[in-house]
Each structure stands twice: as C-alpha cells, then as structure tokens.
Amino acid sequence: MIRVPILMYHSVTDRPNEETRPHSVRPSDLEEQLTYLAEGGFTPLTLGDLVSRLNKNTGMPVKPVVVTFDDGYADFHTHALPLLERHRFPATVFLTSGWVADAGADAAGRPLDDMLSWGQAREIAQTGIEIGGHSHSHPQLDQLPTEELRQELRRNKGLLEEKIGAPVATMAYPYGYSSARVRREVRKAGYFAACAVNNAIAADRHDMLAIPRLTVARHTTIGMFRRAVEGSAVPLIYLRERVLTKGYAVVRRTRYGLQRVRGNV
Numbered sequence: 001m002i003r004v005p006i007l008m009y010h011s012v013t014d015r016p017n018e019e020t021r022p023h024s025v026r027p028s029d030l031e032e033q034l035t036y037l038a039e040g041g042f043t044p045l046t047l048g049d050l051v052s053r054l055n056k057n058t059g060m061p062v063k064p065v066v067v068t069f070d071d072g073y074a075d076f077h078t079h080a081l082p083l084l085e086r087h088r089f090p091a092t093v094f095l096t097s098g099w100v101a102d103a104g105a106d107a108a109g110r111p112l113d114d115m116l117s118w119g120q121a122r123e124i125a126q127t128g129i130e131i132g133g134h135s136h137s138h139p140q141l142d143q144l145p146t147e148e149l150r151q152e153l154r155r156n157k158g159l160l161e162e163k164i165g166a167p168v169a170t171m172a173y174p175y176g177y178s179s180a181r182v183r184r185e186v187r188k189a190g191y192f193a194a195c196a197v198n199n200a201i202a203a204d205r206h207d208m209l210a211i212p213r214l215t216v217a218r219h220t221t222i223g224m225f226r227r228a229v230e231g232s233a234v235p236l237i238y239l240r241e242r243v244l245t246k247g248y249a250v251v252r253r254t255r256y257g258l259q260r261v262r263g264n265v
C-alpha cells in the first residue's frame with residue numbers, strides 16, 4: 001500500500017490576526033519543516049501529480065509527500081513561495097476565487113486576511129505550483145442546496161481556469177466538509193481529486209474525492225511534524241483536531257469518540 005502524508009497549511013506569517021492565528025504557521029517553522037522533508041529524503045509532489053501517478057500506476061518517487069496551502073493568503077507569495085523555491089519543492093494552493101484581492105465583481109464571502117491577487121496567482125502557477133479549487137465563497141458545501149453547490153464549484157473552477165490559463169483538476173473542501181452528494185457534484189464539475197481534513201495519512205485505497213490531510217498549525221512542533229510525516233502513528237497532538245473534525249460530520253458519535261480517544265491517551 002502506498003501511504004502519502006498530505007500536509008495542510010493555511011496562512012504563513014509572524015503576524016496572524018485573531019481569526020487566522022490557530023491555523024497559521026510562522027515562516028521560520030515552515031522553513032524548518034521543509035528542511036526536514038528535504039534532509040529526510042522526501043519527494044514533494046503536487047496533488048494532481050500524486051493522483052495521476054496513482055491512477056496511471058506510473059510509479060511513485062521515494063517517500064512522496066504533498067504540501068498544500070488553503071484559501072490563498074497573500075503571505076503564501078511573500079513567505080511560502082521563496083522557501084519552496086529555495087528547496088525546489090512543488091506544492092498545491094487551493095484558492096477561493098471570491099476571496100481574491102482583486103476579485104472585483106466576482107468578490108464573494110468574507111476573506112479572513114489579505115489574499116493573493118490574480119496576478120500573484122498566475123505568477124505562482126508559473127513556478128510549477130499547482131492551483132486547485134476551494135469553492136467560490138468558502139461555504140460549508142454540504143449545507144448548500146444542490147444548485148448553489150454546483151454554482152460554487154463551477155464558478156470557482158471556471159474563474160481559476162480563465163485567470164490562470166491552465167486546467168484545474170483538484171480541489172479541497174472548505175473546512176474539510178463533504179458528503180456523498182458533494183463528492184458526486186465535485187466529480188460532475190470535472191475534478192478528479194479532492195482533499196478533506198481527517199488528520200490521517202492518505203493511502204491509495206482512499207476515495208480520491210475524500211483524500212485525508214494532516215493539519216500543520218502554530219502549535220505543531222518539529223517533533224510532532226516528524227511523527228506525522230513519518231506516519232509511525234497518528235500523533236497525539238492531532239487527536240484533538242481529529243475528533244473535532246469528525247465531530248462536526250458525525251455529531252452523534254462525538255461524545256463517545258472523545259471518551260474513546262481520551263482512554264487511549
């Protein structure tokens with residue numbers, strides 16, 4: 001079985017705001033984590049590359065890893081891109097089209113911080129970073145009526161392809177939320193892979209429209225990071241988030257799940 005850690009980042013900054021703080025990382029921590037991957041012999045791939053290798057059975061590099069960034073914060077361009085370029089690491093950025101800084105008439109939803117412009121997104125794509133979808137206005141997709149859900153997916157994909165000038169084949173669900181209906185519409189909209197959150201290591205047996213990712217956040221120490229990417233076990237630090245993430249989707253099981261996890265700790 002092929003097992004691939006797929007890392008989920010958000011904002012990369014020393015000055016997060018109240019809302020982005022819990023999910024942000026310091027540039028110096030990202031640098032340390034990327035250096036760990038480089039020295040540990042990992043081979044970063046874009047999500048699209050990983051999935052097409054799995055689908056075509058064309059073989060996998062040594063210790064594959066996928067580094068992803070959600071939402072499209074402006075600090076990806078300032079802080080993450082130079083670090084990725086220094087290591088020659090590809091990555092995937094999931095962009096919410098209605099949040100783009102110069103979205104103009106297409107502006108939708110409420111961006112949490114300064115966001116990338118279309119010009120920056122194009123520049124990023126030209127360096128070999130994959131741009132994936134992340135809905136148009138960042139709603140909880142599983143809560144939308146089907147027609148709105150379709151609009152969110154198609155408008156996002158259409159705008160990204162028009163502005164970037166390249167096909168967009170992968171996406172990540174806002175908040176990680178999906179359902180069988182959402183996944184069906186995602187496939188219909190023309191995506192062949194989509195990421196959730198789950199805080200588990202991805203394996204080739206996973207549904208390619210529900211690929212789990214590992215959260216990397218401000219509290220993630222290099223030790224936790226190492227245990228997560230080496231996949232020796234689900235590190236304890238992720239358990240809380242694992243329960244929270246699942247808790248929203250499987251509300252009735254949350255109480256039982258929390259007790260079970262505490263019991264294991």
Ligand SMILES: [Zn+2]
Binds near residue numbers: 070071173174
């Ligand atoms: Zn998001």
